[in-house]
Amino acid sequence: MTWPRYVSFAPTALIVAGTVWNVLSPREYWGDPLLAAAVVTAGALLSLPHTVAAGAAVVLVELALTVKDGYFGHVVGTLTLTDAVFTACVGIGVNRVIARHGRRLEAVRSVAEAAQRAVLPVPPARAGPLTIAAVYKAAQIEALIGGDAYAVQDTPYGTRLLIADVRGKGLGAVGAVSVLLGTFREVAEHAPDLVVLADHLEHALLKEAARRDEDTRLEGFVTALLGEVTPGADRLRLLDRGHPPPYLLTPDGAVTTLATDTPGVPLCMSGLGAPRTGPQEWPFPVGGTLLLVTDGVTEARDRSGAFYEPADRLAGRGPFRQPGEVIEALVRDVEQWIGGPRDDDMAVLALTRNAVGR
Helix, strand or coil: CCCCHHHHHHHHHHHHHHHHHHHHCCCCCCCHHHHHHHHHHHHHHCCHHHHHHHHHHHHHHHHHHHHHCCCCCCHHHHHHHHHHHHHHHHHHHHHHHHHHHHHHHHHHHHHHHHHHHHHCCCCCCEECCEEEEEEEECCCCCCCCCCEEEEEEEECCEEEEEEEEECCCCHHHHHHHHHHHHHHHHHCCCCCCHHHHHHHHHHHHHHHHCCCCHHHHHHCCEEEEEEEECCCCCEEEEEEEECCCCEEECCCCCEEECCCCCCECCECCHHHCCCCCCCEEEECCCCCEEEEECHHHHCCECCCCCECCHHHHHCCCCCCCCHHHHHHHHHHHHHHHHCCCCCCCEEEEEEEECCCCC
């Protein structure tokens, strides 16, 4: 964690305040608690050299005060100096403990980041006339990974894409994401249409769920949105399986919600007997951007409890030349809307159709 710059001056301010208080107070050494707090604060917030410097400064201040007050060489002066040295040692000990935990946390974060890159790799930057960008924000910042997923793959049928949200968090959700993305990459190449692709994804997820406990099988499901950009990149086909609809941003700054007429049930819930729905098609204009999100965006709330609505918030902010610009504007706006820490994972995928030859 990066502390604000002014925090580094806190130990110095405490040392100065404690020294002045000791000098000016009617009772001797009333400022000692401030001096002790300065060393502990330095140990908690600053580096080891700064902590040692703060401890040495406190010892020197106490030495000067004992000499000034005539206590040097007496029991009171010796005890005062001993307390100062002990305080300095405590500050150094605090610094070492925090540094050790920081190294452990950094190691865990690096492992989690490697796992995220393996399970959820960055999509290709280009696919034919499409420019692609994506971002993943976990609700638990230390974890880096969670239950949201996205994928883009160039196939003989066009560029196929997926964005999904696995119910739950933690390692169970990560395992389902791994199965989901692995199946998508394998089947997207040869599935004749999006309905067949969705069936394969559900079958793989159900097989994975069969190995889990009964409560997980009963409660587990995955919302997903499957897409297909035709080989000429002039049309979009979308198949909704209980997922928030995507948005189409046009060069004139308009934002349209591409909600299907009959969204299907989430994956792993076909046993409920709901009818199978097919994909729906829209035109994809040159310069347009297809924006896909998870419910970490659409269910983000402000302090009054109002939900975030991308179509309203992004309208008129364009034109966006690159999909990364759309994502950057969206993520920044969502964070401002929430005004605090997120309570859900957030995945965003954007594809921009460029003119031929760009």
